[in-house]
Amino acid sequence: MFRYIFKKTRSSSLKKENNHKLQGVGQGNVCNVPLSSDLCKNLETIKGILHDSSDVTVHEFNFGHDRRSRGALVFINSLADKNEIQKNILQPLMFGSLLLSNDADMDFNSIESIRKNLVPIADTLIVALLSDLVGNLLAGAVILLIDGSKEALAVRVGKGEPRAVDEPATEAVVRGPREGFIEDVNVNIALIRRKIKVPDLCVEKLVIGEKSKTDVYIIYFKSVAAPELVEEIRRRLNSIKIDAVLESGYIEQFIEDNHWSIFPTISNTEKPDKVVAKMLEGRAAILVDGTPFALVAPMVFIESFQSVEDYYSRLFLASVMRFVRILSYIISALGPAIYVALTVFHQELIPTMLLISIAEGRERVPFPAILEASLMLFVFDILREAGVRLPKPVGQTVGIVGAIVLGEASVQAGLISPIMVIVVSTTAIASFAVPAQTDSGTILRYIYLALAGIAGGFGVIMGLLVTLVHLASLRSFGTPYLWPVAPLNLSGLKDTFIRMPLWTMSKRLYNEKGSDSG
Amino acid sequence: MGKKTSKTIIVLILCICVLSALSGCLGGREINDLEIVIGMGVDKDKDTGRILITAQVVKEAAVGRSSGNGGGDGKAFWNVSSTGNSVFDAIRQITHKTGNRLFVSHNHVVIFGKEVAAEGLQKYIDFFLRAHEMRPTAMILVAEGRAADVMDAKPETEKFPAMNISKLAKSYGFTSHIYKVNMKDFASNLMSPASAALAPLVDTSHGRDKESRDINVSGMAVFKNGEMVGILNHDEVRGLLWVIGEVKSGVLFVTSPGGQGNAVLEIIKAKSRVTPEIKDGKIIMHIEVKEESSLSEQTTAENLATDEAFEKLQKATEEIIRHEILATFEKSRELKADIFGFGEMLHKKYSKEWKDIKDNWDEIYPTVELDIAIESKIMKTDLLKKPASPDEKEK
Incomplete structure (x- = not known):
């Protein structure tokens, strides 16, 4: 009878998986079409893809030799910083180009040459595919299109109004840094970078979510974290099929080891110092744009009883x-x-x-x-x-x-x-x-x-x-949950039921293969 | 993974199913449905001669309230009794009065009436040892009169007479004039063919008036083959405790060297060792007692805190202890009751010879000789170095 129940449950879970895969295939509709060299055609296509959304602004302008070159800026009103666009994109293009108009080397129909000579903004990207263009546009970039060029320039001048870095409400401390993560993942990475000043710190970006295209970062110390751990996290993250990632909890539920356990196997925190401390022990952090909660894996049971203030x-x-x-x-x-x-x-x-x-x-x-x-x-x-x-x-x-x-x-x-x-x-x-x-x-x-x-x-x-x-x-992620009690690890016990002095804890325990300096 | 987790879930569900099936035999009982018994008395009914069991039941409602507004007589306990043909029968008969089953796991004392004790405890004690709810650590006592009367005497500081009585027995160490005996020890002595069993004796005779009677432990009852054959008084009990090494503390009166008063010594520590020996057909028990005491009080003006005085006092103390032991031994000889457990000691050391002695032990016991060696030491004089009187030399 029990075997029958097993079969039942197994087959139903298989079915679910299949459904999932089918859904994934149906989603691929954004065309991998290259851009045309005709500006008007490109604009029409873009408008078509965005269904003439009213918050998309298309600004056409002339520039270059005797204003013979035609260009257009495409951006989403609410996401782009208009001040920045006027000062650092439009002004150089329309007026600065006049200074260069006698320059023989200047080619006003080449995006590459415009990027190098006329756009005083560091974060730019040349896109040739329509899908990339739309992706960047929706992520808040300003798209510069030029008549006669098969490429476009995505200028990232995203206007963000990040919340101020504040003390996290859930993890207040009496002694310790009072800063906490915020919703902007770039600020969060900055908070981590500011604590660690070695090139060893790796930041890997992934984009997850069919519709949300959320930036997800894996952060770890190259020399400390086991390569298998990072590889496994990468693999699990890449296999996520989901419409939107609104919080790191979504990610957690997809990549955790045992979905049916009441015990969490991935820890989360709002505190940069905690993330750094755990990364130094050989763990990897997962930061998700849009949430102050960072995930850290692997997690062991005893971690629940440790607090940053212990140290x-x-x-x-x-x-x-x-x-x-x-x-x-x-x-x-x-x-x-x-x-x-x-x-x-x-x-x-x-x-x-x-x-x-x-x-x-x-x-x-x-x-x-x-x-x-x-x-x-x-x-x-x-x-x-x-x-x-x-x-x-x-x-x-x-x-x-x-x-x-x-x-x-x-x-x-x-x-x-x-x-x-x-x-x-x-x-x-x-x-x-x-x-x-x-x-x-x-x-x-x-x-x-x-x-x-x-x-x-x-x-x-x-x-x-x-x-x-x-x-x-x-x-x-391969670590036994009851470590260091079962399997027993004597040096791990130094930080389990009691906390031994910091100078006695000189070994990195979570990663036996990584370097042992500490 | 899916297979493993579903397996775990099924195992969990199975566990719960099995557990719920077991619940019938595990049998939970709500506290409200319990009558908590804290003491039991065994008597014989005067008229019918049947067994009369008195159970002291806690009246939960009255515990928290001060007497007066609690309704009834303000007592926190209820002595409920019933007769029956056996102890178990009588206990079950009590449920006709309480409505709930008696819960005897918290029974602290079992008191036997003198009449019952004289008749022999063997047939009364069986249930108390056999029932799994009964605690083997419950104190066993014998009442001078009827057990029910002892259980009625309301103590002044404690809420429950039964608790008070068990406390009295347990606090034997202050004087070492009595000794605590629980069910388990009593039973093992009862079962041993050689040893005699002992149980503290309580009476309620010392009372200011009829309403408030005081409970007093006046000595120990000696049992032979389950029957009460005699009584040891306070000093005789201490004579016994010296030998078995159970003297905790107590007061020794020693005549001062000058003979004008007494030195009062407090026993701090006492140890003993008994080694049996069979020599030329004679049984000799070598008893070594080591005692330490402090000078706690003196009723004379002499300065006792000198080496010479100490020497004399120690000698005198040794004599007193020897005398106490010998007096007790004399008493046990009369009763032909081996209260010291010499028989068991012989059994352990001379197991071969014991086989011959065993059957005639009652006759042989009075012929046992004692070889007593006592070492007494006064360790300190507490806070005074000299008595609170003018120094004779300085005069």
Whole structure:
């Protein structure tokens, strides 16, 4: 019977893959046609491809010897910086060309010669294919077309209004750099470059998204990151077939190792210093235009419990805090489950006086403990979800109402026992101590709670075993997820449960083949 | 990858299915449905002669409230009793009064009435050892009168009499005048053909008035073959504890060298070693006791903090300890009860000879000779170096 189920699931997944491929083929409509030498014809074609969109400006002008040469600028209003166009493209072309008009070598019908002599802008590109032209145009470039030339010049004068580099909201630090990534990927790369001043840092560009054509960058240290890792990331990125990449989460979901695991196998961060630190350990970063969240792969489980501040502050508190985080994660996943298992199945394990006070608190509660716990957890999740989406002042109201009405009143009304409120609120607070694993903790909490309700401590242990087996089987780009605990790596343990002094951590651990200088 | 993950999911689902099928036998119980028993008493019903079990059940509702507004008598416990043909029967009969099953995993003490103890505990104790919910670490005690009366006496600082009684037994170390015995130890002594079992004896006779009775541990009951045959008083208990090395602390009164008053010593540490020897058909037990104490109080003006005084005091202490041990041994001889566990020691060292001795041990035990060597040492005089009286020499 199970074999049958396997077959079913396998064949259905195959079908899905096929569908995907077919869709990909159907998309290829942009013609790889070369440009014509006739300006009017080119303009007509471009307008046709863009369906006469109203935000496309076509500006025709004359220049050169006695204004005999005809040219045209094509750009998208909203993306191009008009000031820049007037000052640095139109002015030199229309007036500067007059100075050169007696020059015998100057050929006003050659794009190459115009680029070299008349366009005082560094970021230009000569395009010969219509598809390239349109691609650049839509990416914000100004296209210069000249009558009689089979090439066009794409001048990148994109007008961006990047948000100021700001402290990231999700990863605030007490000690450490306060800058965070922004939506503009060029700024983000600059933030990384500014920290690392060696040519070793490689930045590879890919374009992903049938419609969005999003710039995606793989960044790594050539001498540190394993070539296989970079190759594998490249391969996975290249195989993505998607319409648009609106956030790095899209990329993450396509390239992660196990799509059905509740544990993330690719980490994300908003902090350049964190990205650089991880790259120095041999990882590779993936930056996506349009989002401040950078991806870093591979990821191991223990990374979730590490914080940049562990390394910035002195090691004693850092080590203690690491224990606190690990303990918090255990509480957040197991808290309610252990409470239910103990109070429903294993009352003999509770010290007598504690048992008596638990019993006293539960005296008026009409629900079984498992229902009581599920209700409270559910209410907490509602509160959290509502609080996150609401604007700050309203969000606070939700918090207060939640705390007073649901915490205080439900106990007074005898619906919930006071100890359950303590258990659930401790669990809730603990779940935020490890941001990277909040998702998995939330899901595990419900699973363990159900198991505890069915079979008590036995059920919880079974659940833990399954989780452990799953964690041990996970890989992130070839790295075992439980590294350095399983497989055991003694020098890796120096930065696992405690943080040893920085000078003791002299080996690069994630990459055994790369150079070992550090 | 797809195959592997779907396999994991199926395994997970299977696990949950199997677990839910098991839930029937694992049997969760909500706390609300439990009657938490913290102490049990075993008596004989006066009229019918059947077994009377008294269970001390926690009244959860009354625990948190101060007495008065809690309704009822403000007591946090409920002594509920019922008779039956056996202990188990009587415990189940109690459910007719409580409505819920008794939850005995938190039972801290089992108290047997004197009548029951004299009759023999063997037939009463079986259930307490056999039932899986019962804790083998529960304290076992014998009541001077009826167990139910002891459990009624409301303590002043504790909420529950049962907890109070178990605390009394556990705090034996302050005087070493009593000893704690839990179910497990009691049972193993009961099962041993040689040793006699002991259990602390509680009474409630010392009371200011009828309402508030004080619970007092007055000594230890000695059991032979499950029957209570005698009582050891406080000093005799300490005589026993010296030998088995269980003296934790306590107070020793030693007459001061000048004879005008007493030196009061606090026992800090005591160790013992017992080596049995069979020589010319005689059984000799070599008992070595090492004791350390401090001078905690003196009721005389002499300066006891001198080497000579210490010497004398130590000698006197050794004599006192020897005397205590011998008195206890004398008592056990009378009772023909091997409370020291000499039999087991012989068994271990002379296993061949033991086979012959075993059957007549009761007769042989009174003929055992003791060779007692005691080493006592006064370690310190606490905060005073001299007594708080004018120095004689300086006068």
